[in-house]
Amino acid sequence: MNWQWFHRLGSPRWFYQKTSVLLPWLTFFTLAILLVGSVWGLAFAPADFKQGNSYRIIFLHVPAAFLSLAGYYVMAIAGAVGLIWRMKLAFVVMRSAAIIGAALTFLALISGAIWGKPTWGSWWVWDARITSMLVLFFLYLGVIALQEAYQSETTANNTSAILTLVGTVNIPIIYKSVDWWFTLHQPATLKLTQASTIHPSMLYPLLTMVVGFYLFYALALILYTRAEILKRECRTKWVAEMCGVDVNNKTSRT
Amino acid sequence: MKFQFQSLADLVSMSGHGPYVWACYGIGLLVVAYLLITPMRQKSKFIRQLRRQYARQAAASGSVDSAP
Numbered sequence: 013m014n015w016q017w018f019h020r021l022g023s024p025r026w027f028y029q030k031t032s033v034l035l036p037w038l039t040f041f042t043l044a045i046l047l048v049g050s051v052w053g054l055a056f057a058p059a060d061f062k063q064g065n066s067y068r069i070i071f072l073h074v075p076a077a078f079l080s081l082a083g084y085y086v087m088a089i090a091g092a093v094g095l096i097w098r099m100k101l102a103f104v105v106m107r108s109a110a111i112i113g114a115a116l117t118f119l120a121l122i123s124g125a126i127w128g129k130p131t132w133g134s135w136w137v138w139d140a141r142i143t144s145m146l147v148l149f150f151l152y153l154g155v156i157a158l159q160e161a162y163q164s165e166t167t168a169n170n171t172s173a174i175l176t177l178v179g180t181v182n183i184p185i186i187y188k189s190v191d192w193w194f195t196l197h198q199p200a201t202l203k204l205t206q207a208s209t210i211h212p213s214m215l216y217p218l219l220t221m222v223v224g225f226y227l228f229y230a231l232a233l234i235l236y237t238r239a240e241i242l243k244r245e246c247r248t249k250w251v252a253e254m255c256g257v258d259v260n261n262k263t264s265r266t
Numbered sequence: 267m268k269f270q271f272q273s274l275a276d277l278v279s280m281s282g283h284g285p286y287v288w289a290c291y292g293i294g295l296l297v298v299a300y301l302l303i304t305p306m307r308q309k310s311k312f313i314r315q316l317r318r319q320y321a322r323q324a325a326a327s328g329s330v331d332s333a334p
Contacts, residue, residue: 046298050291055277056267065280068287072294112301119297123290130286213267228298235305242312255313257320 024101024241025250031234038234042227049220057217069127071218074201075225077120080148081183083113083229087155088180091173101237103169104244106176107159108236112229114152121145132196140193144186151179 053071060067087109094102124142125135136142155172162168190199201210201218208215245251271277278284 052267054287054291055269055271058270064283066283066286068280068283069290072290076294115297115301119294122293126286126290130283228301232301232305235302235309239305239308239312242309246312246316252316252320255316255320257317 024245027101028238028241031238038231042231045220045224049217049224052217057214063131066130069123071221073120073123073127075221076116078222079225079229080113080117080120083109083116084183087113088176091176094169095173104237104240108233110152110155111236112232117149117152137196139195139197140189141195141197144182144189147182
């Protein structure tokens with residue numbers, strides 16, 4: 013079997029050059045889909061018969077929560093790949109995923125709190141789903157803090173990768189929290205195995221936003237990873253050439 | 267599919283839920299913008315730094331060349 017693609021994947025230069033072609037398209041589609049989904053959800057989806065218009069927060073809250081969980085898998089897999097194969101690009105991805113994951117978990121928590129006020133009458137309840145999401149937020153912050161805490165890059169990468177893997181135990185708890193405990197938070201609306209408990213007129217804008225957020229996640233992950241690659245590879249010839257510095261001219265003069 | 271509100275003012279107020287809904291979307295927009303702009307600014311700042319560094323090196327080696 014040809015494993016060349018796998019090793020190429022680990023090459024920061026290969027990653028940087030391939031994503032340069034992809035970026036304009038990805039940016040355009042991400043922003044377009046997010047815009048369509050937001051306008052649809054805010055103005056064209058019918059109001060909920062129980063919650064009225066406050067339910068429109070779902071079109072932001074659910075995709076953000078989805079991606080804060082899916083993003084944890086991305087971070088954990090990247091950490092595992094880094095630990096097993098010593099692939100330097102994997103640790104860069106892990107670090108980027110931690111920043112984006114923390115921001116999206118924050119968005120899910122704060123939009124949930126704002127939604128909770130008109131619906132449950134309280135900004136915050138110590139409910140199983142919400143508390144486990146708060147733990148997720150702290151896990152992301154922990155990974156970011158550990159990355160900064162060590163002088164040695166290798167130690168920082170290894171320790172935060174191990175924290176990432178240990179924290180994976182929280183993910184099934186979050187998913188199942190609405191079934192295992194009696195909670196204020198409503199059970200899952202979108203289901204893979206059964207019919208979703210939401211009317212199509214609300215489902216389609218929601219799915220549009222979910223797709224938009226997946227694309228946005230990919231876009232942000234690529235942007236952060238590229239910025240980090242440049243910093244780590246700053247002494248290489250390809251980075252110098254890409255920045256428009258004529259390396260050959262410089263070497264011929266000295 | 268039709269527009270669900272009587273007027274633009276109705277869309278803004280959302281029968282009393284407007285502040286909650288618009289606050290969420292406002293924060294959402296800030297988070298999305300932050301996650302896109304921060305890496306782009308980091309990148310351009312880094313490229314500026316690198317260019318300056320190479321220019322300094324070139325100037326230094328240039329003065330060595332012309333000295334003797």
